Amino acid sequence: MVKWKDKRLLITGLTTILALGSIIHFHLILGVTLVFTHFFYVPILLSTYWYGRRGMIVPILLIIALMISNLISFDFEAFIEDVARSSIMLLVGFVMSRVSERDKEHIRRLEENEQTLKEAQRIGQIGNWEWNIKDNSLKWSEEVYRIFGVEQSDFVPTYDNYFLMVPEEERERIRSAITRSLKNGSVLEIDHKILLKQGAMKVVHQRGEVVLDKDGRPLKMMGIVQDITERMKIEDKLRMANKKLSLITSISRHDLKNMITSISGYLDLGLRAEKEEKRRLYLEKAILNLKNLQDLIDEAKDFQDIGIREPEWIEVRKILEKFRPKVEETGRLFDNRVDELFVFCDPSLERILFNLVDNSLRHAKNASFIRFSVALKENGIVLICEDDGPGVVFEDKEEIFKKGVGKNTGLGLFFVKEALKECDMTVVENGDYGKGARFEIFIPSYKVRYKKSN
Known part of the structure; x- marks a missing residue:
């Protein structure tokens, strides 16, 4: 497939050759005054807009060819007229080259800003979206595709396809939030889970605003989605750590003390008991409490290990x-x-x-x-x-x-x-x-x- 860059060069070359051919045909072969000089502006405009100052070579080449043909044909009257035309050609080419450079600089800045935005979205794991309420279609930025773990080439973002990636138990809550936002014109703000094709799960934060038409009816909704999976993991770990700390502190302060007191009491009773049967009974109860103490420590340790692996x-x-x-x-x-x-x-x-x-x-x-x-x-x-x-x-x-x-x-x-x-x-x-x-x-x-x- 021919690239657009190659097509531009081909079009510029062909129009320039046609312009040069018209000079040879009319001046040198037919020996008549050149007609259709306005056609010269086609390659001049194309070359200077597409290639900027480098494209000025085309008007210069055409002017030189035009002057040489006039000198060869001894048409000095046409030579004087073409000097004026050449000045206009140079001026048009110069102005168009300046316009081209200004537009290219503007495009370059837009591309830089777009790339900066993409990088910022990638780093912040934030993407933007737009939902057309009328046809239920969605427009996603590149980062939204990355967050949802799908490729732009094989996934069509629609309202229905979006909900297919949401766990069933969360769908009604999200639909209710969207309906409420559309009805009241309020800001949509919700955290929910999404399912990836690989079977993994993420947590995202959605925020959107309703755009109304001229009659005040919801036309579309625009918003952002942010991957907050890691943040939620950290919050869950902190919450779990506090719970573990509270549990272990409680065990250390209360349960262990009670069990140790109980074991100590049974051992003391066993030592003071006169009958063998009584001593055996107290010893068995002390051993049972020791086993419960070991189980308590093991279960506390297992509870402490939750979420670590x-x-x-x-x-x-x-x-x-x-x-x-x-x-x-x-x-x-x-x-x-x-x-x-x-x-x-x-x-x-x-x-x-x-x-x-x-x-x-x-x-x-x-x-x-x-x-x-x-x-x-x-x-x-x-x-x-x-x-x-x-x-x-x-x-x-x-x-x-x-x-x-x-x-x-x-x-x-x-x-x-x-x-x-x-x-x-x-x-x-x-x-x-x-x-x-x-x-x-x-x-x-x-x-x-x-x-x-x-």
Whole structure:
């Protein structure tokens, strides 16, 4: 394909040759006064506008050719007339070259400003957009394409295509904010998540303003989008760090003191007991409290590690199989019905699932099985852990996830809920009391790779 730069050179060359050819044809061959001299201005204007001062070579060349042809044909009257024409040609060429240089400088500055804007948007991870309300089309700057992880060549930005990249659970909130802005003429300002093709997720900040037509009706909306993923990660880490600090301080000040006091008391009673049976009983209680103390320290450490390691794709079935020996040694059936399920999560997922199993082993003494299964949802899946023990009374279904609730460390289910929250997941207890406990972990679709076996 011929480039525009080459086309300009070709057009300039052809028009110049035609002008020179007309001189030769009329003056030297036909021997008549040159006609169509106004055609000379075509190559002069083209060359001086496209090439600036360098293009002045064309009017100079034409003037020299014109003068030489007049001298050869001894047409001195035409020579005098062409001197005047030549002055005008030079003046036109000079003026056009100045216009060209001014326009090129203006274009250069515009390109520099545009490039500076692009660099500023790239550095600040901010892009601008324009939404045409009438046809639902969107115009994105280059940075918006980068933020959304798509190529300009294979993605058409429209209102509907934009929402395909938003998690389903966030769409209604965004639509409501847009509708409110269009209705009231207020500024749209909202943070939300977007899904990338690679399965990753980002958090963006959107701000837009409504542009009205002459009748006061919404015509379009213009705004900016900023990638605030890293900022949100930092804020989440600070929030989590404060929560961890508060928890560890609380454990150090309260739980550890109580357990150490309890252990010390049982040991003291054991030393003073006269009967062997009593001493053994107190010693067993002291050992049990020591185990609970160790569990408390381990769970506090696991809680402290949440968010430190990067999330990764974890095969759930493989993790669950690690718990089989522990469950089956208690005489219970371990029913693992989870197929090829991969979850994008913090490595603490193993501890989360272990706590659910351990909770069942501790509190459902008469249960005959622990079962893990999967239920499909429109916008994700539910990982289910259930048993056939006594279950949880309705009043305690939320209480059991609070810190300090329970007969042991009081951190088991609290850790489960908080750790899942950091992975954008939720957990609820939905079992029927008297029929068994049923913990349901909801995992959004963008964090799941699932293939059900036949």
